[in-house]
Amino acid sequence: MIRTLKVRLYPNRYMMKVLNKLCDYRRYCWNEGLATWIDMYDLHTIDSTNPRPNVYSVRNELVTNKADWQYQLSARTLQLAISDLGKAWQNFFDKTQLDWGKPRFKSKKAVRQGFKTDRAKIVNGKLCLDKPHGIKTWYDIRINKHEDLSGELKVVSVYRENGKYWASLPFEMAPKSKLLTNQNTAVDVNVGHLNYTGGLINTLPNHLIRLYQRIKLYQKQLAHKRVINGKKANKSNNYIAVRAKLQRDYRKVTNIQHDLIQKFTTKLVTDFDKIVIEDLNIKKMQMSHVASKGLQQSLFGYFRQVLSYKCEWYGKEIVLADKYYPSTQRCSKCGHIKKGSDKITLRGNAKHHTRHNEYICYDCGAVLDRDTNAVANLLSLI
Incomplete structure (x- = not known):
């Protein structure tokens, strides 16, 4: 199973500049990849002999046209950005997805900026990012103390928000079980x-x-x-x-x-x-x-x-x-369900002049606390 831990990063000034550059580079790769994807799709609609865009074709196009300054930054940032872009396009064709919509260009004015890497390691309680070729100066990043930094580390998400730096560390580990209480x-x-x-x-x-x-x-x-x-x-x-x-x-x-x-x-x-x-x-x-x-x-x-x-x-x-289960309107004693003008609302019941936290059953005469009655009704589903 995958267990993700959110930790606070404390980079020095040099690594702070590196993290900022990687955040900007991730946004650049996403926007360039999205523009390339749209252009390749337009060419495919005009002439069907042109291939449909996919993760590999867009990634190869960006790698072929890499500038000199891009070689000073982690190559995995570009690879993972295009991979996420491909997943975003797949979700676009599935309307059941939460927050369904077409992939959008990233803005540098967004509050949260970040990047991903699958080459990070935890060394002596510090986060060690992959160092690009030709870069001599490099430092491990101190993180806040955490006892559960164990397991196989997967794709790490590093982001900056309101001047603070954070990392999501997904560890693959064996599931733990707690003692059964029969309650x-x-x-x-x-x-x-x-x-x-x-x-x-x-x-x-x-x-x-x-x-x-x-x-x-x-x-x-x-x-x-x-x-x-x-x-x-x-x-x-x-x-x-x-x-x-x-x-x-x-x-x-x-x-x-x-x-x-x-x-x-x-x-x-x-x-x-x-x-x-x-x-x-x-x-x-x-x-x-x-x-x-x-x-x-x-x-x-x-x-x-x-x-x-x-x-x-x-x-x-x-x-x-079930979302339509009447846990608030049902009487936990006799099972009677309030309907129409007898229903309890956030302000109680205007017809019977009851408060919002009162439940009075007009079938069996039970007087209950509204929340206690709802908990009892939910418990009866087991």
């Missing part, structure tokens, strides 16, 4: 908290809410500066300082939320053998103006992603409830 649970995701049979996990604690309020303030300040100064706004020192504070708080928010999700999912796969969650269409839910920001901040999609791969790692089973 099952279900997780009901809500805006601001996650409910399961063991209680409640708050995903929006007070210190996180304060960070979001500060982020909102910084966003207003930047928007005001752009309105006043126009295109020259991002050149002022004050604008750059506020933007740095905004990026800093976003990193804090991400670290706090990911830490909460990682610890909670680890607890789930350690204490339980089967875990039931809802198969929610997160993107469609976020398109609505109702609680869309709360959905984004609660990390529903990230929770499912992390839980899925941890269950695969440790040999536990994850059960997906």
Whole structure:
């Protein structure tokens, strides 16, 4: 199995320049490859005797026309960029793919810039990239301490984001298994908290809410500066300082939320053998103006992603409830399902004047907590 670790890189000034050049070179190869692919396809449509473009023909065309400066950079950057471009074209003909669409040209203004290599190694706890021919000065890159740097290293993704450097290290290793507990649970995701049979996990604690309020303030300040100064706004020192504070708080928010999700999912796969969650269409839910920001901040999609791969790692089973399963509207005592004007919404029920966290069954008279009732209904699917 493949286990990917995200690590922070701490390059020196020389290697920082090398990483920046490789990021730019990856973007250059992608754009040149995409332009060549489109031109070759146009020639094929005009004259069918011309071959259809593919990964090998486009790659050979770019290698043949390499300039002198390209030989000072890793050749694997070009090879892997064209390989990814071929996969992007394959996905374009499969409309079931997430974020389906035609491959686009990369912009140098994008927040994240990166490259890939399959020649990297971990030597003495440092990342060693492949050195091009003719380059004498070269250094290993220090990474943050991590205990799981073991296994066969596959294709490494290195990227720069907001002035920081990161690497995704995929290791091929044997799967680990945790002891079976013969216990099952279900997780009901809500805006601001996650409910399961063991209680409640708050995903929006007070210190996180304060960070979001500060982020909102910084966003207003930047928007005001752009309105006043126009295109020259991002050149002022004050604008750059506020933007740095905004990026800093976003990193804090991400670290706090990911830490909460990682610890909670680890607890789930350690204490339980089967875990039931809802198969929610997160993107469609976020398109609505109702609680869309709360959905984004609660990390529903990230929770499912992390839980899925941890269950695969440790040999536990994850059960997906159908997206139309009425876990909130069904009574866990008698099985009665609320319909029409009796349904519970985010604001409760206007007809019966009940709160959003109350579930009152008008068939058997049970009075339950809404989230506890949803967890019980999900648990009944096992």
